[in-house]
Amino acid sequence: MIEFVALLVQTSxxxxxxxxxxxxxRWLKAxxxxxxxxxPWQPYFELRKLFGKEVxxxxxxxxxxxxxxxxxxxxxxxVASLVPMAVVTVVADRSGDxxxxxxxxLFGTFFLALAGLDTGSPFGGMGASREMTVVALTEPTVAxxxxxxxxxxxxxxxxxxxxxxxxxxxxxPGPSYLLAFAALFIVTLAETGRLxxxxxxxxxxxxxIHEAMVLEYSGPYxxxxxxxxxxxxxxxxxLLVNLFVPWGIALSLAPLALLGGLVAFVVKLAVLSVxxxxxxxxxxxxxxxxxxxxxxxxxxxxxxxxxxxxxxx
Amino acid sequence: MTPSALALxxxxxxxxxxxxxxxxxxxxxxxxxxxAAGGIAGSLGALALAISVLVTGVPFDLALPGxxxxxxxxxxxxDALGAFFLAVVALVGLPASLYGWAYxxxxxxxxxxxxxxxxxxxxxxxxxxxxxxxxxxxxxxxWEAMAVTSYFLVMTGADHEDTRRAGLWYIAMTHLGLVMxxxxxxxxxxxxxxxxxxxxxxxxxxxxxxxxxxxxxxxxAAFGSKAGIVPLHVWLPRAHPAAxxxxxxxxxxxxxxxxxxxVLRVALDLLGGGPVWWGGLLLALGSLSALLGVLYALMEHDxxxxxxxxxxxxxxxxxxxxGAGFTxxxxxxxxxxxxxxxxxxxxxxxxxxxxxxxxxxxxxVVHQTHTRNMEELGGLIKRMPQTALxxxxxxxxxxxxxxxNGFASEWMVFQALLAGARIPRPExxxxxxxxxxxxxxxxxxxxxxxxxxxxxxxxxxPRSEHxxxxxxxxxPMRASMWxxxxxxxxxxxxxxxxxxxLSQVLRGIDDLGAGLGGxxxxxxxxxxxxxxxxxxxxxxAGALAAALLISVLAVRAVRRGSPRAADTWGCGRIxxxxxxxxxxxxxxxxxxxxxxxxxxxxxxxxxxxxPESRFVVRSLTYRSEVEPWFEKALYDPILRAARWTSRxxxxxxAGSVHLYLLYVATALIVALLSVWWVK
Numbered sequence: 001m002i003e004f005v006a007l008l009v010q011t012s013x014x015x016x017x018x019x020x021x022x023x024x025x026r027w028l029k030a031x032x033x034x035x036x037x038x039x040p041w042q043p044y045f046e047l048r049k050l051f052g053k054e055v056x057x058x059x060x061x062x063x064x065x066x067x068x069x070x071x072x073x074x075x076x077x078x079v080a081s082l083v084p085m086a087v088v089t090v091v092a093d094r095s096g097d098x099x100x101x102x103x104x105x106l107f108g109t110f111f112l113a114l115a116g117l118d119t120g121s122p123f124g125g126m127g128a129s130r131e132m133t134v135v136a137l138t139e140p141t142v143a144x145x146x147x148x149x150x151x152x153x154x155x156x157x158x159x160x161x162x163x164x165x166x167x168x169x170x171x172x173p174g175p176s177y178l179l180a181f182a183a184l185f186i187v188t189l190a191e192t193g194r195l196x197x198x199x200x201x202x203x204x205x206x207x208x209i210h211e212a213m214v215l216e217y218s219g220p221y222x223x224x225x226x227x228x229x230x231x232x233x234x235x236x237x238x239l240l241v242n243l244f245v246p247w248g249i250a251l252s253l254a255p256l257a258l259l260g261g262l263v264a265f266v267v268k269l270a271v272l273s274v275x276x277x278x279x280x281x282x283x284x285x286x287x288x289x290x291x292x293x294x295x296x297x298x299x300x301x302x303x304x305x306x307x308x309x310x311x312x313x
Numbered sequence: 314m315t316p317s318a319l320a321l322x323x324x325x326x327x328x329x330x331x332x333x334x335x336x337x338x339x340x341x342x343x344x345x346x347x348x349a350a351g352g353i354a355g356s357l358g359a360l361a362l363a364i365s366v367l368v369t370g371v372p373f374d375l376a377l378p379g380x381x382x383x384x385x386x387x388x389x390x391x392d393a394l395g396a397f398f399l400a401v402v403a404l405v406g407l408p409a410s411l412y413g414w415a416y417x418x419x420x421x422x423x424x425x426x427x428x429x430x431x432x433x434x435x436x437x438x439x440x441x442x443x444x445x446x447x448x449x450x451x452x453x454x455x456w457e458a459m460a461v462t463s464y465f466l467v468m469t470g471a472d473h474e475d476t477r478r479a480g481l482w483y484i485a486m487t488h489l490g491l492v493m494x495x496x497x498x499x500x501x502x503x504x505x506x507x508x509x510x511x512x513x514x515x516x517x518x519x520x521x522x523x524x525x526x527x528x529x530x531x532x533x534a535a536f537g538s539k540a541g542i543v544p545l546h547v548w549l550p551r552a553h554p555a556a557x558x559x560x561x562x563x564x565x566x567x568x569x570x571x572x573x574x575x576v577l578r579v580a581l582d583l584l585g586g587g588p589v590w591w592g593g594l595l596l597a598l599g600s601l602s603a604l605l606g607v608l609y610a611l612m613e614h615d616x617x618x619x620x621x622x623x624x625x626x627x628x629x630x631x632x633x634x635x636g637a638g639f640t641x642x643x644x645x646x647x648x649x650x651x652x653x654x655x656x657x658x659x660x661x662x663x664x665x666x667x668x669x670x671x672x673x674x675x676x677x678v679v680h681q682t683h684t685r686n687m688e689e690l691g692g693l694i695k696r697m698p699q700t701a702l703x704x705x706x707x708x709x710x711x712x713x714x715x716x717x718n719g720f721a722s723e724w725m726v727f728q729a730l731l732a733g734a735r736i737p738r739p740e741x742x743x744x745x746x747x748x749x750x751x752x753x754x755x756x757x758x759x760x761x762x763x764x765x766x767x768x769x770x771x772x773x774x775p776r777s778e779h780x781x782x783x784x785x786x787x788x789p790m791r792a793s794m795w796x797x798x799x800x801x802x803x804x805x806x807x808x809x810x811x812x813x814x815l816s817q818v819l820r821g822i823d824d825l826g827a828g829l830g831g832x833x834x835x836x837x838x839x840x841x842x843x844x845x846x847x848x849x850x851x852x853x854a855g856a857l858a859a860a861l862l863i864s865v866l867a868v869r870a871v872r873r874g875s876p877r878a879a880d881t882w883g884c885g886r887i888x889x890x891x892x893x894x895x896x897x898x899x900x901x902x903x904x905x906x907x908x909x910x911x912x913x914x915x916x917x918x919x920x921x922x923x924p925e926s927r928f929v930v931r932s933l934t935y936r937s938e939v940e941p942w943f944e945k946a947l948y949d950p951i952l953r954a955a956r957w958t959s960r961x962x963x964x965x966x967a968g969s970v971h972l973y974l975l976y977v978a979t980a981l982i983v984a985l986l987s988v989w990w991v992k
Contacts, residue, residue, distance in 0.1 A: 125899065144746055
């Protein structure tokens, strides 16, 4: 029971923290580019503003358009509950593994793409088509990264992988882990719509992917989509930091361990956010038809990761 | 009379009566009604028979040695493996029969309805007898009945040139399979009169290693062509869409599964597994089929052909499961091998449900709009809300979205592949990651393809008059879809109960019997092999429902007023029309570019300019086609050779009686000489 409460608290904190991570990266990018930038908590103001506005829905749209924001948000929250962040809980760990997490995120994307087509706007269709292309091409990399991790840990369940990493620290910085980390990092950029795959701060119709798909959303619906997207970003960041650098995560519910886990998690997130912000100020967006090349590079990295983990066993 | 025999009687009598009375009925409506009633009764009988065998675990035997004694007589033996496939037949046969009742109403008043009913019921009977067969004669007779009746069903629309060509491909490929089937069985038979499967099992044990591999390859070719595995799939995307939709559902959902049954029966049961390359070959063919099937589905804008290509993909996924099973078995890892086979069986059952559902949904669309071209559909979700919802359930299931059934079985296939990674061999270090990558790519592309299929056909504004005038389909068509949709949801949520139940299907296989001890009991969780992974679709569904409920209530609480309806934003244009919408071709365009090396698309642009200025364009036509070039590369030489041979053979037929007498005399002398030589 206490584990269940811990899980609920962890998930709620993660969902509440997610817009802050997005704001932090934006603020950092602005500083790196020599601008003053909005404060890191700006996304919270935006969410409050959007929740206070009315919803405008296209006459062409069907119930899919109304359902999609809830599905996007709901699946992101459920995945956030599966991923160990500050503490590993057995409840979450047994109900879904990495494959389940990946396919749950696909569930949200599937409905968001349908919603993009639902209004009949050409921009929505364009975004839906591009988003599904990128997502489909990331799937093999994700699956192979899972295999590489599972071979090392003997399980596809997230908690098992993390615990194995904590208990046997010598395993973690091995070559297969590093290769899988590089592969999953590229996937993170693609799945969460960051540079160089998609530009989260542009609204130019012809280049955007994610923003084109959600162009018709407004008010609380838009707030849910944006928030869900932020949670998805946090989920991918947590996977990167906790699967590959599991040190510091709490394995029990003792208060001191929990505190240590939380501090370690925030520090690791901050480091990764800085890395992403620096990367985003250094690279330009790729042309859409160059993106598959980047993704096939990540696939090769993941393939090498699996083969290496066969060799070093 | 035992309950099983009663059930068998109901099955045979139902199908036979439905077919016979259907042919005899005078009016269209009566013919339709008895056809459907017979199909439903027969399917219920088949279901009862399958369940009685599955629950008791006792095989059902029935021998009629007197009938057709010269060829071995009729022998039925239904064990757990056969009963599983019989259940799959009945599970789709029942809704398809009900569906056909309303779907064929358009044929009322025209001829051919009675014949259609006869063929439909005989098709169901043939498919039901295949898994019950206990000797070669019964099996081959049922197999051939299934092939021929389905050929006539495909030819229902024979007034189209395409349909006739599809029928020709189909009948040619299916008989190519039969040609392989007979030597395969006779190679295993220990003696001339010993053709029961028990005899074959004994005979197979006495074969040399090379002989067993030969039998396996023949079985793979014969049953693989029925299952639609690449490169023997060419008939499938042609023939399945040409048939009436409830028949397409049966062909794609069930008939190709009997190819899987054949592979399991021969390679696993009769031969008892084999060397590691058997599994490797199945894995390679499965990965190739999964990827190529979905890639060609993406380029397809004919709704039913798209679904047919997805059958190739899903058979590929099933083959990956089988390949993992055979590979693990060859290394003696029986518990893990059982898991691989269970994954394949589970996906077989799931694919039958969601592919049946999707074909019936496509049937509703065709029935109302008279077109299968997605570029002429759109906006159907407002006109056919139930069909749209049910088609969406099928799309989500086939795209492997949790917690539906497609996800559960694909998860198991992934876990079975991961189990293969426990074998520390170099070929595994290469083979397993490639199979995982291809399977994952196929499932990602399947999600993209079904966003296209559902989004373009059902959402936004209608793209043609037909689509704008569509109405909801009659209730029997919706009811049969509801049944299959319910099965999709139940099989997904109940995965932790279904998996242990399915492993019992394999208890008749001697070699795997020892591995069944490792199967965890039914509970809340689905376990991967030996605890490598766990998940629970039920818990995921519960968490998802809770998250959805909370977010809906929260948004209700904070939002101001109800949503305001307005126009879609359009950069200042005055009116929105369907021509502004994204099309199916446009949706698939990025992927067509990415895989251009495979598709080799041809584009043909004709620009007509104004006679006075080359800057004013009068009209512009653009045609682009994707040709499956490897089909051409593979089959064109064969077709050319066949044509050349038939032209050469024609010279023998000179029309002279003397020449023919010479042939007869030569044949006689050769026959006598060969008898003398054999003696």
